[in-house]
Amino acid sequence: MALWSDLTGQADAIATVRAAAETGEGLAHSWLITGPPGSGRSTLAYAFATALLSRPGTEESTEAQVNARTHPDLGVLSTERVLISIEEVRRLVAASQFSPSVGRYRVMVIEDADRMTERTSNVLLKALEEPPPRTIWILCAPSEADLIPTIRSRVRTVRLRVPTVDEVADLIEQRDGVSRSEAERAAREAQSHIGMAHRLATSEDARARRRRTLELALGIRSVSGAVIAAAELIEVADDDAKAITAERDAEERESALRSLGIEPGGTVPPALRAQLKALEEDQKRRATRSLRDGLDRILVDLLSLYRDILLLQLGVAVEPVNLAIYGQLEIAATAATPARTLQTLDAIAEARVRIAGNVAPALALEAVLISAIRRADTVTAAEPTARAWPAWARS
Numbered sequence: 001m002a003l004w005s006d007l008t009g010q011a012d013a014i015a016t017v018r019a020a021a022e023t024g025e026g027l028a029h030s031w032l033i034t035g036p037p038g039s040g041r042s043t044l045a046y047a048f049a050t051a052l053l054s055r056p057g058t059e060e061s062t063e064a065q066v067n068a069r070t071h072p073d074l075g076v077l078s079t080e081r082v083l084i085s086i087e088e089v090r091r092l093v094a095a096s097q098f099s100p101s102v103g104r105y106r107v108m109v110i111e112d113a114d115r116m117t118e119r120t121s122n123v124l125l126k127a128l129e130e131p132p133p134r135t136i137w138i139l140c141a142p143s144e145a146d147l148i149p150t151i152r153s154r155v156r157t158v159r160l161r162v163p164t165v166d167e168v169a170d171l172i173e174q175r176d177g178v179s180r181s182e183a184e185r186a187a188r189e190a191q192s193h194i195g196m197a198h199r200l201a202t203s204e205d206a207r208a209r210r211r212r213t214l215e216l217a218l219g220i221r222s223v224s225g226a227v228i229a230a231a232e233l234i235e236v237a238d239d240d241a242k243a244i245t246a247e248r249d250a251e252e253r254e255s256a257l258r259s260l261g262i263e264p265g266g267t268v269p270p271a272l273r274a275q276l277k278a279l280e281e282d283q284k285r286r287a288t289r290s291l292r293d294g295l296d297r298i299l300v301d302l303l304s305l306y307r308d309i310l311l312l313q314l315g316v317a318v319e320p321v322n323l324a325i326y327g328q329l330e331i332a333a334t335a336a337t338p339a340r341t342l343q344t345l346d347a348i349a350e351a352r353v354r355i356a357g358n359v360a361p362a363l364a365l366e367a368v369l370i371s372a373i374r375r376a377d378t379v380t381a382a383e384p385t386a387r388a389w390p391a392w393a394r395s
Helices: 002-006 011-023 041-053 059-067 086-095 118-129 165-176 180-189 194-202 204-218 223-259 270-314 323-333 338-356 361-371
Strands: 030-034 074-077 106-110 135-141 156-159
Touching: 002 041, 011 041, 011 156, 030 041, 041 059, 041 106, 041 135, 074 086, 086 106, 086 118, 165 180, 165 194, 180 194, 180 323, 194 204, 204 223, 204 270, 204 323, 223 270, 223 361, 270 323, 270 338, 270 361, 338 361
Parallel strands: 030 135, 030 156, 074 106, 106 135
Antiparallel strands: none
């Protein structure tokens, strides 16, 4: 099936779920697919669902229905909000009780299962404890630890690994039609996150926002500079979030108006305003999650920056993530001690936790960037010559 081809570097996981779907070997009623962001958790989940739902001769049509999320025996719960609501899980659990109508099984997929509270998870737990005989649950989460222990004990786990830079570059080069060098740079700077590598390879705006993030961090010389940089990074994250959601929001509103029989630019009758209001509320919640995701991407980029700097300070001969600014990395490595760089890395990790816990992003970012202040006298030193660099830095 074509869907398997979108998974890169996951041969073992693919073999496990294909054997379960095609031969019944090791087929459990509940599965958990774990892996780091960008590893292809949901892609594998829907490929697995397609294999479970297909009958001989129906593979292509089943795949098309699963891709469109219209297969009658497929239930899907995904959210673009911060949390999955208990009502959404109850509806999916109720739908899981029906027998398959055209497929061999009824398949229920929950993306981002880690976004359930404990109370919501307990609603799902009851369905996993006593599932109908031909219902298969597929959950996706970054790790097993993101789910409550009672759910973990009732699922079979398939763990995805982080694909290599070369594997991601191969996929991006073939799928997006970019040059090999562009694909490799995108894969490396995305740290093998397939979705982010795609954005960096195909969007100049995404590349510019990432460049600006690193420039701001490397240019901090004072507390006031850290505060100003934090404010600009929030703007960068906001712009990134809007770029992702704005076009989709407009399409959704246009589609909603069309379904209600309202011409573009026409007046919305009072009786129909509640429906549009509900759509707007959903879009606001999605925007909140998109902004948080954008802030987290910035922090991940900063982690890569200071990881590179620390490795240079320690003399570790490993190719840096940010190879394109190798000269600036060497300069920055002389501007602080390894202990200070470790403090910055710890501050970034703490900021990710705080933002996820609803701490004001400005405060969290300011704390990170204040820890990243470097001495001006060393940062302005002359850039090292290329002759002193490792071979991979000169290529």
